[in-house]
Amino acid sequence: MTTIPPAGLLLTVSPTDEHTVRIDVAGDLDYDSARRLLEEAERQLSLHPRMRELRLDCSRLVTCDSMGLAILLAVRRATGAAGVRLFLDGRSASLERILRVTGTLDHLTEAPAGADDIGADEQHGVPGGEHS
DSSP, X not given: OEEEOOSSXXXXXXXXXXXXXXXXXXEEESTTTHHHHHHHHHHHHHHOTTOOEEEEEEEEEXXXXXXXXXXXXXHHHHHHHTTOEEEEESOOHHHHHHHHHTTOHHHHHSOOTTOOOOOHHHHTTXXXXXXX
16 A cells, blocks of 8 residues: 655555555645646556556545546546546545536546446446445
8 A cells, every 4th residue: 555645635545456446535636736646547557557447535535626627537538548447436425516517427437438338337436336
């Protein structure tokens, strides 16, 4: 497990197996800090070429501004290009609202082109039919 020092945002990386990496996102995903999430996601994609899932645990995310949303979209582009599934686990009500109001929730959590069909609930980042 690796923890990246905080500057409004704390990222803790935990590879769970060769196919899944989890990044716990705590603090503020904003103009000052959001780029670090993209850099870390890209780093994990290059370190784990067999990765199939990148799980962002957002349960300790405090705020997400427009730059944070832009970075989440950039992470989605990077994972999609690599054929990796992005999950946004533990979404708070405020993050859920931002994603729904901007119409980005389905886009951020859909399976990348060519990915195995793993069920409608999981395609929306909701494994087993429950919010993660």
